[in-house]
Amino acid sequence: MSAKSALRGAALTGAAAGSDAHSDAADRCALAEADAGLAALTAAAEEYVRSLFAGDAGGHGADHSLRVLRNALEIAESVPGCDLELVSLAALLHDADDPKLFCTEDFANARSFMRKQSLPEEEIRAVCRIIDQVSFSKNRGLRPDSTEACIVQDADRLDAIGAVGIARTFAYGGSKGRDMEDSVRHFHEKLLLLKDMMNTEAARKLAEIRHEFMLAFLEELENETSQR
16 A cells, blocks of 8 residues: 555544544544645656657557546546555556557666655555556456556556547557558457456446447448448
């Protein structure tokens, strides 16, 4: 558990247990401090990924990382007790060392950012472990071993489907010189499988809607491109 989440949990526990007015005020202050610390850390991570992915037009830029963060926080609302700091950091940094984009080892970019924020090594290892379980190709058929990793994996996969998934598929394909047929093949090889690979109930509900949108798109694309 991250240090700020531990502080937040202690404050919430104290408030729930009930105490005198002085203790209640202290709990509220501790909770506010933890929330402010998380907000500042998240803002720093957002700034870092914007700099890291500046100029990316292949569907893996900072906008993708920010959408994964939003997805993850939405899912986390239905998962009591998850560590929001670990979820937020892993969501924002999950592509910081993607081998398709960077020639780094052992999550060097993610580790460098977190060490500059003076995070404990235990927390850095926890975030990197979550990131390591996000990849589709590396973890196909494997369920993440923590609640936080399940959330972030789902959040990333949600951004690969639906309208934004369609846009990202063709953006990435174009950046690699792939034709439309190659990009459409990607839907059948990966994207249409993701609906049934979600870990959380919240993500499964969101994935169902996005999946149906992709099916409708592919049907219309077939109608418009078929030779008659």
